[in-house]
Amino acid sequence: MAVATRSVTDVCVAARAAARRLAALDSGAKDAALHAIADALVARTDEIVEANANDMEAGREAGLSAALLDRLMLDSARVSAIAAQVRDIAALRDPVGEVIEGFRLPNGLDVRKERVPLGVVAVVYEARPNVTIDAAALCLKSGNAIVLRGSSSAAHSNAVLAQIAAQHAPEGAIGLVEGGREALAELARQEGLIDLIIPRGGEGLKAALREVATVPVIYAASGNCHVYVDASADPDKAEAIVLNAKTQRPGVCNAAETLLVHTDAAPAFVPRVLRALRGAGVELRVDGRTRALAGELAGELLDAVEEDWDEEFLALVLAVRIVDSVEEAIEHVNAHGSGHSEAIVTADAASARTFRLGVDAACVYVNASTRFTDGGEFGMGAEIGNSTQKLHARGPIGLRELCTFKYVVEGDGHIRP
Amino acid sequence: MAVATRSVTDVCVAARAAARRLAALDSGAKDAALHAIADALVARTDEIVEANANDMEAGREAGLSAALLDRLMLDSARVSAIAAQVRDIAALRDPVGEVIEGFRLPNGLDVRKERVPLGVVAVVYEARPNVTIDAAALCLKSGNAIVLRGSSSAAHSNAVLAQIAAQHAPEGAIGLVEGGREALAELARQEGLIDLIIPRGGEGLKAALREVATVPVIYAASGNCHVYVDASADPDKAEAIVLNAKTQRPGVCNAAETLLVHTDAAPAFVPRVLRALRGAGVELRVDGRTRALAGELAGELLDAVEEDWDEEFLALVLAVRIVDSVEEAIEHVNAHGSGHSEAIVTADAASARTFRLGVDAACVYVNASTRFTDGGEFGMGAEIGNSTQKLHARGPIGLRELCTFKYVVEGDGHIRP
Numbered sequence: 064m065a066v067a068t069r070s071v072t073d074v075c076v077a078a079r080a081a082a083r084r085l086a087a088l089d090s091g092a093k094d095a096a097l098h099a100i101a102d103a104l105v106a107r108t109d110e111i112v113e114a115n116a117n118d119m120e121a122g123r124e125a126g127l128s129a130a131l132l133d134r135l136m137l138d139s140a141r142v143s144a145i146a147a148q149v150r151d152i153a154a155l156r157d158p159v160g161e162v163i164e165g166f167r168l169p170n171g172l173d174v175r176k177e178r179v180p181l182g183v184v185a186v187v188y189e190a191r192p193n194v195t196i197d198a199a200a201l202c203l204k205s206g207n208a209i210v211l212r213g214s215s216s217a218a219h220s221n222a223v224l225a226q227i228a229a230q231h232a233p234e235g236a237i238g239l240v241e242g243g244r245e246a247l248a249e250l251a252r253q254e255g256l257i258d259l260i261i262p263r264g265g266e267g268l269k270a271a272l273r274e275v276a277t278v279p280v281i282y283a284a285s286g287n288c289h290v291y292v293d294a295s296a297d298p299d300k301a302e303a304i305v306l307n308a309k310t311q312r313p314g315v316c317n318a319a320e321t322l323l324v325h326t327d328a329a330p331a332f333v334p335r336v337l338r339a340l341r342g343a344g345v346e347l348r349v350d351g352r353t354r355a356l357a358g359e360l361a362g363e364l365l366d367a368v369e370e371d372w373d374e375e376f377l378a379l380v381l382a383v384r385i386v387d388s389v390e391e392a393i394e395h396v397n398a399h400g401s402g403h404s405e406a407i408v409t410a411d412a413a414s415a416r417t418f419r420l421g422v423d424a425a426c427v428y429v430n431a432s433t434r435f436t437d438g439g440e441f442g443m444g445a446e447i448g449n450s451t452q453k454l455h456a457r458g459p460i461g462l463r464e465l466c467t468f469k470y471v472v473e474g475d476g477h478i479r480p
Numbered sequence: 481m482a483v484a485t486r487s488v489t490d491v492c493v494a495a496r497a498a499a500r501r502l503a504a505l506d507s508g509a510k511d512a513a514l515h516a517i518a519d520a521l522v523a524r525t526d527e528i529v530e531a532n533a534n535d536m537e538a539g540r541e542a543g544l545s546a547a548l549l550d551r552l553m554l555d556s557a558r559v560s561a562i563a564a565q566v567r568d569i570a571a572l573r574d575p576v577g578e579v580i581e582g583f584r585l586p587n588g589l590d591v592r593k594e595r596v597p598l599g600v601v602a603v604v605y606e607a608r609p610n611v612t613i614d615a616a617a618l619c620l621k622s623g624n625a626i627v628l629r630g631s632s633s634a635a636h637s638n639a640v641l642a643q644i645a646a647q648h649a650p651e652g653a654i655g656l657v658e659g660g661r662e663a664l665a666e667l668a669r670q671e672g673l674i675d676l677i678i679p680r681g682g683e684g685l686k687a688a689l690r691e692v693a694t695v696p697v698i699y700a701a702s703g704n705c706h707v708y709v710d711a712s713a714d715p716d717k718a719e720a721i722v723l724n725a726k727t728q729r730p731g732v733c734n735a736a737e738t739l740l741v742h743t744d745a746a747p748a749f750v751p752r753v754l755r756a757l758r759g760a761g762v763e764l765r766v767d768g769r770t771r772a773l774a775g776e777l778a779g780e781l782l783d784a785v786e787e788d789w790d791e792e793f794l795a796l797v798l799a800v801r802i803v804d805s806v807e808e809a810i811e812h813v814n815a816h817g818s819g820h821s822e823a824i825v826t827a828d829a830a831s832a833r834t835f836r837l838g839v840d841a842a843c844v845y846v847n848a849s850t851r852f853t854d855g856g857e858f859g860m861g862a863e864i865g866n867s868t869q870k871l872h873a874r875g876p877i878g879l880r881e882l883c884t885f886k887y888v889v890e891g892d893g894h895i896r897p
Binding site: 083086087166168172174179181182258259273274277279281297299303304306307308311408415419420421423424425426427428429430432434435436440441442452453454455457458467468469470471472473474475476477478479 | 500503504583585589591596598599675676690691694696698714716717720721723724725728814825832836837838840841842843844845846847848849851852853857858859869870871872874875884885886887888889890891892893894895896
């Protein structure tokens with residue numbers, strides 16, 4: 064089945080037609096297809112790993128970094144993990160048909176707001192070939208057709224993975240398009256065929272889409288996240304949260320990039336947290352007030368420049384600043400944050416409330432690490448990305464966020480007076 | 481207060497700053513502002529009517545149609561009605577702070593999904609000056625700042641109305657911009673300042689926005705709505721619903737534009753419904769099978785052409801077609817409808833279910849008129865428009881749809897293992 068050789072429009076037309084059929088499929092049929100895909104992934108592991116070896120070789124020749132090569136690489140363990148994830152998605156509750164709310168109007172009409180699939184979702188992604196299957200499985204489970212557009216660096220891997228998935232899904236439900244920026248622009252202008260595009264990639268991809276897209280886009284997030292340590296914070300909990308938010312997995316969007324410390328907590332807390340962070344190998348970019356409290360560590364610190372407050376380091380780098388109040392922390396977060404995940408550590412109920420209400424972000428944490436922002440952690444089972452925009456989906460994009468709803472209104476001959 | 485003389489960017493910057501303050505206002509403060517606006521509208525009725533007289537005079541000179549002049553006209557009764565609507569909006573429940581859902585994760589973290597304002601909403605509209613106040617009141621109630629951009633034909637009316645509203649709202653919360661397509665394009669590209677644009681107007685306005693907008697847009701709907709009369713339909717109820725959907729208010733988006741009749745119901749139903757529709761002054765554009773059943777009315781019918789199935793007549797015009805099954809009706813609706821409001825009249829549970837599941841529209845009616853699609857009818861109190869798109873808001877856009885949400889996650893020092 065030649066999923067990869069058709070034009071963008073052909074793939075989208077087939078997906079649109081498939082979407083009508085998918086919307087009517089019951090959960091049993093969708094889950095059976097997902098299990099068939101998982102089985103086929105395992106059965107055809109050698110073929111997948113072989114195709115991936117071509118991508119890896121091309122990647123090494125092109126001088127891809129070790130980190131990118133690691134994200135690209137598939138071996139039999141990783142293929143098994145991908146298949147297991149498909150089975151996990153099959154085990155989730157079907158969002159389609161959920162009644163979000165229902166009520167009876169004064170005139171006796173019954174109104175129900177029912178969840179239905181969006182239709183056709185396009186996912187544009189870079190490198191990691193496991194996204195091909197994750198995204199396809201989430202769309203299939205939620206009754207959507209999907210059009211995948213992966214990175215050229217993973218073209219061989221994606222072609223095999225998409226072919227396997229498409230073969231076991233309803234005809235047209237899973238499509239793959241190739242090609243450069245022209246193909247992307249073509250995809251982004253398929254009004255009436257594509258209901259939503261989700262880009263998973265860097266700022267360049269997002270900027271390119273923003274210029275050309277006429278179909279709705281949900282931008283999967285960059286995360287410039289903060290931990291604010293309030294005057295009253297328990298220092299042990301605060302240190303643990305800062306360390307976790309920064310170092311547990313520094314390359315992801317819900318990792319912290321800036322630490323804000325209340326001036327009253329700073330004399331005791333700053334020296335110990337800087338020591339702990341340095342001990343964990345974190346490069347520190349600090350303001351003058353932080354440096355003044357750093358004692359013998361001062362020599363190991365860099366001076367923060369204005370741009371540091373806006374940067375998503377995605378690495379073992381942390382900017383540190385002392386603030387005079389929770390209000391000043393909120394102002395800093397709202398001015399520099401990307402609206403992803405923001406944490407306060409505090410023992411004070413009023414500070415917690417002020418921060419919770421004042422911070423404009425998808426996820427606001429009180430006494431917990433920013434690292435929990437994740438569809439899996441939130442009990443959604445899986446996510447296709449993480450939205451920092453405010454319309455439709457904010458935070459993890461799971462099965463429900465891949466749906467829309469319709470109002471069903473039932474009467475007995477009702478007419479409007 | 482010179483609301484109308486600042487640049488688009490200045491108005492948006494002021495709105496952004498106001499939005500932060502509005503988000504923190506409690507309902508009492510917002511409702512007090514709304515009542516002050518209503519009082520001022522009534523107190524300054526003469527001034528409003530006088531400004532409107534300028535617009536009316538210019539409109540007559542420009543040769544606006546009687547229908548457009550009627551939409552533009554304000555007298556003291558209409559001003560009172562606008563003020564009453566503001567008080568009705570004040571009486572609605574505040575959507576901000578509603579907990580949409582909440583749950584405890586296995587690790588003990590408490591997650592709550594709380595409704596919060598979007599931030600800054602821009603509303604672009606044509607003619608009707610009452611929209612200035614309706615939209616401003618809905619945004620204020622939902623904690624959003626608003627940037628209004630009305631039609632030049634209502635410039636005098638809008639300037640006075642916006643000035644009155646802005647004077648009694650928090651500083652910057654209600655802004656008005658003027659200017660042609662360049663100003664519209666500038667507004668549509670205020671990323672970071674505007675969170676959402678809602679255009680209320682014709683297809684030309686929508687097309688213009690689609691080309692330039694980089695901020696999210698919810699297109700208020702055009703409605704090509706259908707009534708499908710199934711084989712088993714009660715003919716009295718069916719006739720009443722068809723008449724109501726077509727004639728009760730033909731110029732609005734939830735009025736029916738096409739009647740589909742099952743072939744088994746047609747011999748008895750078509751002659752009577754055509755007679756009733758003709759009696760109500762409806763022009764009928766029919767397919768050949770309908771004409772064959774029309775008897776002595778045949779001479780009064782026009783032949784439907786392919787374009788008639790796609791047109792939103794917004795007038796006393798109805799296209800009529802006979803279909804062989806509920807599936808064929810669904811196919812017609814999904815091919816030609818605009819996804820707004822679609823009705824089936826049937827006594828058969830299986831047909832009702834098939835139609836309800838198969839039709840892809842914001843509102844699907846079983847045995848009720850399409851005319852009920854309305855925020856007021858649905859108990860939302862008021863609406864700022866009606867969405868036929870699938871993301872964020874589908875159907876009436878009320879106070880809740882002017883909000884987003886944030887996840888609030890509370891722990892006790894939780895870190896991710």
